[in-house]
Amino acid sequence: MTKKAVILLSGGIDSSTTAAIAKAEGYDIYALSFDYAQRHRLELESAKKVAESLGAKKHLIIKFDLREIGGSALTADIEVPKKVGHISPIGHIPVTYVPARNTIFLSFALGWAEVLEAPDIFIGANAVDYSGYPDCRPEYLKAFEEMANLATRVSVEGKIKFKIKAPLLYMTKGEIIRKGAEMGFDYSFTWSCYDPQKDIGHISPIGHIPCGKCDSCLFRAKGFKEAGIKDPLLS
Amino acid sequence: MTKKAVILLSGGIDSSTTAAIAKAEGYDIYALSFDYAQRHRLELESAKKVAESLGAKKHLIIKFDLREIGGSALTADIEVPKKVGHISPIGHIPVTYVPARNTIFLSFALGWAEVLEAPDIFIGANAVDYSGYPDCRPEYLKAFEEMANLATRVSVEGKIKFKIKAPLLYMTKGEIIRKGAEMGFDYSFTWSCYDPQKDIGHISPIGHIPCGKCDSCLFRAKGFKEAGIKDPLLS
Numbered sequence: 001m002t003k004k005a006v007i008l009l010s011g012g013i014d015s016s017t018t019a020a021i022a023k024a025e026g027y028d029i030y031a032l033s034f035d036y037a038q039r040h041r042l043e044l045e046s047a048k049k050v051a052e053s054l055g056a057k058k059h060l061i062i063k064f065d066l067r068e069i070g071g072s073a074l075t076a077d078i079e080v081p082k083k084v085g086h087i088s089p090i091g092h093i094p095v096t097y098v099p100a101r102n103t104i105f106l107s108f109a110l111g112w113a114e115v116l117e118a119p120d121i122f123i124g125a126n127a128v129d130y131s132g133y134p135d136c137r138p139e140y141l142k143a144f145e146e147m148a149n150l151a152t153r154v155s156v157e158g159k160i161k162f163k164i165k166a167p168l169l170y171m172t173k174g175e176i177i178r179k180g181a182e183m184g185f186d187y188s189f190t191w192s193c194y195d196p197q198k199d200i201g202h203i204s205p206i207g208h209i210p211c212g213k214c215d216s217c218l219f220r221a222k223g224f225k226e227a228g229i230k231d232p233l234l235s
Numbered sequence: 236m237t238k239k240a241v242i243l244l245s246g247g248i249d250s251s252t253t254a255a256i257a258k259a260e261g262y263d264i265y266a267l268s269f270d271y272a273q274r275h276r277l278e279l280e281s282a283k284k285v286a287e288s289l290g291a292k293k294h295l296i297i298k299f300d301l302r303e304i305g306g307s308a309l310t311a312d313i314e315v316p317k318k319v320g321h322i323s324p325i326g327h328i329p330v331t332y333v334p335a336r337n338t339i340f341l342s343f344a345l346g347w348a349e350v351l352e353a354p355d356i357f358i359g360a361n362a363v364d365y366s367g368y369p370d371c372r373p374e375y376l377k378a379f380e381e382m383a384n385l386a387t388r389v390s391v392e393g394k395i396k397f398k399i400k401a402p403l404l405y406m407t408k409g410e411i412i413r414k415g416a417e418m419g420f421d422y423s424f425t426w427s428c429y430d431p432q433k434d435i436g437h438i439s440p441i442g443h444i445p446c447g448k449c450d451s452c453l454f455r456a457k458g459f460k461e462a463g464i465k466d467p468l469l470s
Contacts, residue, residue: 064299069343071350100346101384107342108304113336117316124279143445144383151338155367 002028005165006109006120007032009059013220014124014168016190017180018055021123021167024183029056030116032109035063036101045206046191053189062108071099096194096215102135106144110162114152117160121148126176126184127164140168157181173219174226188232192220209233237263239353240345240400244268244283244294248455251425252415256402257387259355263353264291267344270298271336280441281426297343303421306334306423307318318463331429331450335368341379342438349387352395357385360401361411376401409452409461416464423467427455444468 005027005086007019023029032050035044044061051059075138078149102123107119134140145164154160168176193210210217210233222229236375242254258264266286270279279296285293337358342354360371370377380399389395403411414420428445429452443454445468459466 060303062299062303064297066346068295068297069347069350071346097388097426098346099349099388100342100383100386103345103382104339104342107335107339110338111306111333112304114334115304134345134388137385140382140385143385145380147338147375147378148335149370150375151335151370153332153334153369195435 002026003059004028004030004116005120005122006030006032006113006116006118006122007056007122008105008109009047009051010123011043011048011189011191012051012126012216013173013180013190013192014126014176014225016050016187017176017185018122018124018167019050019056020180020183022039022120022165023054027120030112030118031052031056031059032105033059033061034105034108035061036066037064038066039082042193042196042206042208043191046189049189050204053186060112066101066104069099075114076181091154097100097133100135102140104132106148106164110148110152111198113162114154114160117154119160120163120165120187122165122167124168126168126171126173126174128170138166138169141169172226173229177223177227177229181227185198186232192216192235206233236354237261239265239292239351240355240357241262241265241267241348241351241353242357243340243344243359244282245359246278246283246285246388246424246426247359247409248408248415248425248452248458249283249361249411249426251285251359251422252411252420253357253359253402254285255415255418255420257355257400258289259373262355264289265347265353266291266294267347268294268296268339269340269343270296271301271339272299273301277428277431277441277443278459281424281454284424284440293349298465300337301333301336304334307434320378326371332368335370337368337375338379339358341383341399345383345387348397349389349395354395355398357401357402361403361406361408363405363407373401373404376404406445407461409463412462412464416462421467424466425468427451 005022007022009015009019013108019091033047115119141164148162149155188205191206194214195207195211197211199207199209240257244250244266248379261342303426325394334336348356362372376399384390423440426441429449431443431447434442434444
């Protein structure tokens with residue numbers, strides 16, 4: 001019998017590589033994305049292409065408006081910082097942090113996983129090239145898993161023990177990209193930039209080109225450089 | 236300085252009494268409700284009236300569609316059971332259970348509480364007249380609280396320690412209603428029924444009358460009987 005997994009899929013490098021890993025491990029993929037009034041919706045286009053390219057059984061996009069809560073440069077009127085050549089220092093939580101975002105995302109994933117009877121929930125959390133988000137740390141993920149197993153009918157009745165799987169947790173961005181490339185994953189479908197620019201030259205499958213200056217672009221560039229691979233989005 | 240609290244407010248007896256208790260304890264109330272495509276939306280009308288009657292600083296209604304996930308009589312095409320005179324046995328999880336619902340609700344509450352810098356999140360969970368929901372048990376709430384304090388910037392930076400407060404946890408329905416009535420809370424604003432009927436006689440402030448047969452109506456009736464108080468919705 002095929003194993004089912006719910007995968008949190010933003011369309012970025014980490015979640016897309018995570019989905020590719022789950023696929024390679026033999027899981028049927030149930031991809032879950034969120035339209036949460038993030039500033040740019042391009043990542044949803046990326047997520048769709050990634051889910052399709054990996055043959056996801058289903059791709060669910062849940063919509064809600066996190067602007068009502070606010071508190072982040074990604075959902076409120078706070079400027080995304082651009083510091084050319086500068087990546088936020090480790091331990092500093094950037095303005096792109098969204099309050100309780102992974103907790104909200106994992107909660108929906110848990111609900112869907114319960115309905116699907118899928119014991120494994122994959123998340124592209126990373127604690128090495130760590131951008132400072134508290135909800136990407138291993139101790140957080142372990143606490144969520146413990147809570148999840150007390151929260152649901154299928155776990156309380158002993159039918160399923162949920163696992164939060166974060167296969168990238170201890171990998172550098174370079175290692176992540178190398179792993180994905182080895183599995184034949186096409187990174188031209190992924191999107192990282194917080195501040196997309198019009199693609200005047202029509203070179204990107206997503207229809208936009210990255211700014212190259214935001215934290216997320218700098219992490220991506222660093223990753224491809226470490227992996228010794230050319231970013232297909234910049235070709 | 237006034238204390239702030241986020242209160243999960245469904246418009247039912249438990250969450251409304253919880254909000255009234257928080258108010259009596261001197262909190263500024265930030266009420267949070269969800270329009271999650273539940274079968275009937277009347278409880279949102281109730282929640283609005285309750286929030287207003289308690290002078291909430293803000294009442295936020297977050298909208299998303301749990302039908303896409305399904306798995307419950309409240310959000311999918313499963314019939315709500317009606318067994319006159321019968322309440323689901325303790326320990327049996329009813330079909331009205333919604334997968335991961337309280338986890339999803341508390342996650343949004345956590346995000347809002349972080350933005351507001353409100354350390355206390357109130358939920359009307361109850362483990363005595365327990366309808367069988369795993370995510371109403373004290374061990375679940377404690378696990379959520381532990382996870383919450385690892386999840387957010389304000390907690391990780393030591394500014395706030397979140398508490399999940401469930402003041403009704405060990406009270407019977409009768410005790411809850413008596414407590415609310417003693418505080419002068421008006422239960423005619425609350426709504427419990429899963430299967431509202433047209434109010435031909437125009438006696439209800441909500442515009443509908445309860446079916447009197449679903450689990451939730453039976454719990455409510457039992458509570459008012461125990462409290463020795465007449466349900467204003469049935470007068």
